[in-house]
Amino acid sequence: MKASAVDGYPKGNKMKILIEGTDASQVNALRRAIMADVPKMAISKVMFTLGVNQDNNRGEIFESVNALPDEVIAHRLAMIPIPTQPDEGMAFPDECENCMDLAEEDKGCPNCQVLYTLNVQGPSADSDEPYRVVRAGDLTNVSDPLFDISEEMKSIPITYLAQGQFLEFIAFATLGRGRDHAKWAAASAVTFQPCYEAELKKPKKASVLFDLSLTTSDGRPIDAKLFSNKKCTDISTVLDIEKALHQVGHGTGRDADFDEAILLNKVDGSFVFSFETDGSLAPEAVFNIAIEELKSRFSDLGEDFGRAFA
Numbered sequence: 142m143k144a145s146a147v148d149g150y151p152k153g154n155k156m157k158i159l160i161e162g163t164d165a166s167q168v169n170a171l172r173r174a175i176m177a178d179v180p181k182m183a184i185s186k187v188m189f190t191l192g193v194n195q196d197n198n199r200g201e202i203f204e205s206v207n208a209l210p211d212e213v214i215a216h217r218l219a220m221i222p223i224p225t226q227p228d229e230g231m232a233f234p235d236e237c238e239n240c241m242d243l244a245e246e247d248k249g250c251p252n253c254q255v256l257y258t259l260n261v262q263g264p265s266a267d268s269d270e271p272y273r274v275v276r277a278g279d280l281t282n283v284s285d286p287l288f289d290i291s292e293e294m295k296s297i298p299i300t301y302l303a304q305g306q307f308l309e310f311i312a313f314a315t316l317g318r319g320r321d322h323a324k325w326a327a328a329s330a331v332t333f334q335p336c337y338e339a340e341l342k343k344p345k346k347a348s349v350l351f352d353l354s355l356t357t358s359d360g361r362p363i364d365a366k367l368f369s370n371k372k373c374t375d376i377s378t379v380l381d382i383e384k385a386l387h388q389v390g391h392g393t394g395r396d397a398d399f400d401e402a403i404l405l406n407k408v409d410g411s412f413v414f415s416f417e418t419d420g421s422l423a424p425e426a427v428f429n430i431a432i433e434e435l436k437s438r439f440s441d442l443g444e445d446f447g448r449a450f451a
């Protein structure tokens with residue numbers, strides 16, 4: 142198996158990878174590993190402060206009532222991408238050396254959890270603002286600054302606070318895997334498809350497509366210039382051609398004139414693999430960790446077989 146990033150990727154959190162010399166079952170194992178096995182951080186426990194607060198300066202009363210139930214706020218917190226630092230050696234709560242033998246309620250130490258606090262009040266009674274939006278950026282990280290909520294995630298809204306309301310809690314983020322809960326899934330839209338080469342079979346009839354003035358995703362016109370020696374092998378371009386072919390395919394009324402003027406030929410053993418991370422981890426890191434997870438699983442399997450046959 143050989144993997145290489147498709148030209149132009151990663152694009153932000155999006156990744157496209159050409160995987161060669163393999164088969165669909167292996168690539169699917171990789172897909173499953175990315176969805177279910179790559180560990181990442183997510184908020185998994187929240188302790189809300191309940192009650193009434195008095196603002197010392199003004200004597201104003203704020204209450205811990207909210208438009209949203211605590212469960213919904215906890216769920217929204219779980220969905221906020223928490224920077225995951227695979228090299229920092231964070232432990233899974235169940236495997237943490239310090240906490241392994243402790244009772245469930247005592248578990249949690251700097252080695253296996255990251256703490257965030259939030260304390261926000263709604264607008265005061267004489268304010269013109271009817272409400273205040275609480276955002277991910279209002280979370281204060283009280284652990285290592287490495288785990289500060291990233292700039293691009295700070296605008297994620299959590300809830301509204303009206304006048305006289307406050308929201309206060311401590312949130313604990315832990316390492317987990319997507320197979321246990323979706324909040325720990327490192328990437329979404331994990332897909333793959335066979336890798337194709339486009340072949341310009343009938344240049345004259347292909348004008349049915351070329352005359353539609355379609356463009357590739359990077360703005361080049363879809364025409365004969367994309368082909369050299371009647372072939373196009375650039376992966377991104379072939380994907381654009383594949384999309385454009387829907388305009389002249391079955392049911393468009395153009396298919397008879399087009400007459401399969403451009404063919405897509407499968408490249409044996411090659412696949413285009415794509416996914417998008419939620420921003421907790423870089424796409425390259427997700428891919429590398431998935432490979433490591435698979436490797437370790439298969440060596441474990443080897444040992445199991447050894448034992449079974451002994």
Ligand SMILES: [Zn+2]
Nearest residue numbers: 237240250253
């Ligand atoms: Zn611990």
